[in-house]
Amino acid sequence: MENIKNTCFVCKKDISSETSSVNPVVNMPVCSGCKGSEQEKAEEKIVLDSLADGFVCGCI
Ligand SMILES: [Zn+2]
Numbered sequence: 001m002e003n004i005k006n007t008c009f010v011c012k013k014d015i016s017s018e019t020s021s022v023n024p025v026v027n028m029p030v031c032s033g034c035k036g037s038e039q040e041k042a043e044e045k046i047v048l049d050s051l052a053d054g055f056v057c058g059c060i
Pocket residue numbers: 008009010011012013030031032033034035
């Protein structure tokens with residue numbers, strides 16, 4: 001299983017070997033290539049939607 005902390009949430013690329021940023025909206029890592037892109041915005045929405053859908057954790 002991939003380590004989510006080392007995977008760009010937009011393109012699912014392994015970013016353990018490069019400098020990544022954390023997207024503050026979804027609190028997930030994003031690679032330099034996806035940061036600030038339209039794709040990032042779209043994925044943000046998808047992640048937030050799925051979080052709202054399966055809201056079982058309640059730890060936020
Ligand atoms: Zn990426």
